[in-house]
Amino acid sequence: MIDTPRICVQVQSSYIASQSAPEDERYVFAYTITIRNLGRIPVQLIGRYWLITNGNGREIEVQGEGVVGKQPHIEPGGEFQYTSGAILENPMGTMQGHYQMTEPDGSLFLVDIPVFRLAVATHIH
Secondary structure, three states: OOOOOOOEEEEEEEEEEHHHHHOOOEEEEEEEEEEEEOOOEEEEEEEEEEEEEEOOOOOEEEEEEEOOOOOEEEEOOOOEEEEEEEEOOOEEEEEEEEEEEEEEOEEEEEEEEEEEEEEEEOOOO
């Protein structure tokens, strides 16, 4: 029987007013991501891909190894949580992407990161 990895990704974002400068078109957001391994085999996060879209529709792609300088191993039933950030030139935008993960046998798979909003609370309609 083949056990397919089951990974759950949850995101919470917030606006960081103290680091932002709206007059300079600089809006800083933090996001905390929790990655849970709901499967029965350990996995390792080895890479990430982000598509960041600002409120004007401008897109930026970001990819690289791991997250926040780590390539965490996540045991069955375990989780990994980290906080990172993004800077936009306007008060609203979105992020989405995927993680590249590997199983103990070296098999690679992708885990989608659902689209989430980055928004200054006063600009949400």
